[in-house]
Amino acid sequence: MSDPFASGETAGDPALNDPVPTDPVTVSVARKVLPGQESAYEAWLKRVTATASHFPGHLGANVLRPSAATGGEYVLIYRFDTYAHARDWELSAERDALVAEVAPLVEGEAVRKRVTGLEFWFDLPSVPVTAKPPPHKMALVLVVVVFTLVYGLNRLLEPLIGGLPDWLRLLVVIIIQVLLMTYLVMPRVTRLLKGWLYRAA
Template identity: 30%
Template sequence: MSSPAVMIATARIRPGAEDAFAAWKGRYDAVVAAFPGFNSSDVLPPGEHDDTWTILLNFDSKEHVTAWQQSGERAAILAELTPLTIGGGLGEVMQTESLDAERPGTTVTQVIFSQIKPGMEDGYREWAARMQQAQARYPGYQGTYLQPPAPGGFHWITMLRFQTAEQLNAWMAAPERSAMLKEAEAFVEGEELLRLATSFPGWVRINPETGKGPPDWMTALLVLLGLYPVVALELLYLNPLLAGLVPALGVFIGNVLSVAATSFLTMPFLVRNFDWWLFTDLKRSDRATAIGLAILAALFAVEILFFVWLFKWHSG
């Protein structure tokens, strides 16, 4: 077959028909997602001086795009759209080259991984279309990319684009979004967000409800709790083995091992067990924060006392 192809579909929606269009978009996504060769869809809202919505359909080949254009499924779903548009229907043009150079540049992208309850996929598509309609009304919105799970996979991938981090944060914290997330609990089993929005990307997840990570000082305390025993053990057991090396090389090897142990051993363990503290409900934040700090203080004391004893024991 030929190389991947993209279908560009545009529609001018009648004033007041935005909610009906969102519901139609959910049905449209369900139909095209079941079509052979479909990979993903991307939605771009109207610009500041425009009233045209753009839908990008990504297929694995030109042949599958052509088959979609000629299908009865497409004809039936487009017939439902006609009353909602100005001038009728969806205009479509095939594009076989990459669209990366043509898409508007974006400053910040939020990636959302959603696991949908079995049998609730259609409900999720309809909800996602309404969510997209809601976020499109917020300043800085640049578009949404929605990709169903790959064969054998579980996660739907949504990429939400805004011009600035501040504008994205405003949407993530909006009461309207919180209300829609409550509605989504009926069919979303789990959700994780990915954005370089903390000082420790990759170690600590982002809160799905707020779109923010925990305070940096909390994460820093966990880093210290996990890093201290690693460095202490290196001083006791690794440094004697590296004594014959050039100091710069010995320090480098020690740092590599420290970073690896912190990234793959101590931080995953600590973040998992202190998740309740890092992402405390606002209603009980003060009490939970105090409890977490008390536990950390006790653990720091245990670590220090243990290594005081261990260093003395080694020194003989």
Template identity: 35%
Template structure:
């Protein structure tokens, strides 16, 4: 697997495409359960989602996608280089029709979306509800705590700017990965 060249240790989302032999789909589902359990024991793992790809045109293979997240790129590398992961990849080889394909993405672009699922698949009202459930408590908490830690008499626009920066950082690296994981079965129910 290629490693993403990065000078930072940011959260990272990995997308893997699987092309499974049609007669090995049940074996693949068992493999998925096992690797998810194992990956969940590694530091920084924030969840994984496997789903059957909408591409059903080939009779030679069944396409699946996986999206999984790590809180830091360094934790992903630890997982990628682990003996446990290597063992799972060896078990996967007889199930594959084609070579695995990987994509890695940093940042907030993957708050909600999954590859090969059109954005309209996740209803906007669901995205709005989950975002509101994440943002409202965060803003209330910052509104309460910031005046306690900032110097007295600081201009209101500076306080708002600091609040916005904190909200964006927390939403991107902690809150939305957590919320997406908790609400994934509801958000991606029809995906």
């Protein structure tokens, strides 16, 4: 069966080829909503995000509403823990029905972008589909961020979890670290370092 991420809306896009099945996946879908259909589209967004949340591996979704930064488009961003789980959602009958339902509310084709692996931590909806930070820059930023978070969390949480078994203490630190990186730290770090990250040199 063909790759659902590379069909129709973004066929031939090199950024969507050769995924690693075990990598986390972030997908953004930008659509231009017809004038007067904004309320109906907002209701549709609630249904599609609620439906996707019931699929295995779903890590959450965000919506960017029309602005200068999005070119006047709605951008739906959703995440799955692996390419395989994201593919299950993309090929589902539930998604097919929702995509058919939204057709009268939008104009033109959706513009899709997918990132995997290290790029998961550096996704910016405003960055062109084909733009990717060099791997050595992503690795350098992640080393600094992970070290800072792990060291800081260990020091901060020591009075609270110091008496726990080593494995449980480590698990608590890792859970908090990953949540902070995903939803708070990396989006801000990526925006702050955008000019440097996306320079070829």
